[in-house]
Amino acid sequence: MQFTAWSRDLRVTADGTGVVSHVGAVLLRMLADRAGLTQAVSAGLARRNCWPGHDRGRVLVDLAVMIADGGEAICDIDVLRHQGEVFGPVASAATCWRALDEIGDMQLRRIGKARAQVRARVWALLGQLPAARAAGRDIGDGVVVLDVDSTIVLAHSDKDGAAPTYKHSYGFHPILVTCDNTGELLAIKLRPGNAGANTATDHLAVLEQAVAQIPAAHRRHLLVRGDSAAATHAVLDWLVEQGKRRGRRVEYSIGWAIGEPERTAIAGIPTSAWSPAINADGGIREGAQVAELTGLLQLDSWPDGMRVIVRRERPHPGAQLSLFEEQDGWRYTAFVTGTKIGALQWLEARHRAHARVEDRIRTSKDTGLGRLPSREFAINQAWCTTVAIAVDLIRWLQLLGLTGDLALAEPKRLRYRVLHTAARLVHGQRRRRLRIPATWPWATQITAAFDRIAAIPAPG
CATH class of the missing domain: 3.90.350.10 (Transposase Inhibitor Protein From Tn5; Chain A, domain 1)
Structure with missing residues (x-):
């Protein structure tokens, strides 16, 4: 009985409100926006006289955030999609499939130019490039x-x-x-x-x-x-x-x-x-x-x-x-x-x-590369490019937002301690606040990361 005493009075219901999981995904998405990645990819994927319901740059960045957060299949986008109070409208899995299917060689080159443009901005924000060591x-x-x-x-x-x-x-x-x-x-x-x-x-x-x-x-x-x-x-x-x-x-x-x-x-x-x-x-x-x-x-x-x-x-x-x-x-x-x-x-x-x-x-491979989603080679190549964006987002978060052991943690540990953290969403004074439990050991580091990312000047 002593081994089950802790759960004797525990009940689980599905009627909670104002609770948000995967708070770290908010960090990654905010970083992509503040660094200018979403805007740059959106411009690169824009098509003349075509206005899709979901901006393709937004879709690709959301996919990268989902992959960085540990998603392995396109349907995992639902983790972001069903938290509309925080993220707003997020594309469905079907829309994500279409977005990847639209990426050909020309789009890959444009995405590459967008990534290079944003990388230059991120490296400038670093001030001094980390030195490679041996x-x-x-x-x-x-x-x-x-x-x-x-x-x-x-x-x-x-x-x-x-x-x-x-x-x-x-x-x-x-x-x-x-x-x-x-x-x-x-x-x-x-x-x-x-x-x-x-x-x-x-x-x-x-x-x-x-x-x-x-x-x-x-x-x-x-x-x-x-x-x-x-x-x-x-x-x-x-x-x-x-x-x-x-x-x-x-x-x-x-x-x-x-x-x-x-x-x-x-x-x-x-x-x-x-x-x-x-x-x-x-x-x-x-x-x-x-x-x-x-x-x-x-x-x-x-x-x-x-x-x-x-x-x-x-x-x-x-x-x-x-x-x-x-x-x-x-x-x-x-x-x-x-x-x-x-x-x-x-x-x-x-x-x-x-x-x-x-x-x-x-x-x-732990960040999306280990499992390719499609039977079609072109979609899988687009997925690999999205994986590269996801890897970059994780590293940019560690370089710009985190310190100590979290700045050096591998993706699995980072997800367990930061990205998958839960919080309560509170509305008041025309603001939304994510309240991370004070007992969470890494709460202070997460909130400090939010402050550092929010302080990045918005892209012009």
Whole structure:
């Protein structure tokens, strides 16, 4: 009986009034409006002599808010729609479907321009762009780091573009670019499941979109990181050409496959040429070493100044090694870079920080990317773009509105503590007030976030 005593006098009825759930969705929607995103997307999707019942920019932003709030299906828009006292009219699921169906290549380009325009405003509001870090220190003053990678999105039904993947699963193989400084999802390209991991045209397309998302004032010094799938002549040549533009410096740090020439070169490295590697906090990493292979390889067909750096590390128990690695018991990885100045240990640690993109892919899948809603490829691509907006809204909320542990929390924790908070809606003095319970541990931080977002000047 002692275990049920707490609920003995508890009754549940469906006659409550003035109660609002998912208060954090109000924060996200207000942020989108105050930053100018809703207005910019609305202008981009406007059609001549067409006045839909629900503005398409408003619909797309509401979908992004719903996704950021944890919605996984378009019908989840009803969570916002049935709280009209706060949000006003919200489009139905059917209207949301139509809005996504209307988005083609031209609309995607216009949405991209709108996002870039608003991103410039948000970065200006930040005052100082957060620095990307590696090995316990900043990568460089004003350096914007772009991480490109691909992932598998599983499909559990026969959808347009779904196909067997190289990982022996079934679904899609999107490629995306994130900003390591801010955690934003700059660009995403949905691809069929059988798309090649090292398809240069796809890498170039998504990198061009990502660079276009960076405000012009911050394009002066870029670092592009990727795994070995991006190590193609076309991609590296493009990066070098980008670095030749006036007033722009572009560095790269790209994974490199270890083939027979690299194995031969590694075997010829004297023991004295290996230097200790450093770990994530800048200290010496036991059992790991780095060395340079550049002068031991034939690289005439690759960009001038390209360096090849190799790392070896004692593998963890149970790790699978190649026949070459089994000979000496080391596990080898390599990458290439055009950076001419810098200790090998630092350049290798800077490259290894690319692994953070895996966390961003994971959280993106938790923010709508893990479940594509439609059988039609075009609608799913529009959904992916909406996911990118949702990821950005979460990061903008953390950068502009939240502090402490909430500013660093992953989406699941942020939803549990902030976005899904309930409050009472009170009317009085021609105002509406959302009253969050004083006993809620994060109530003060939520109200402070509302004040900071409300203080953002309205877009012109």
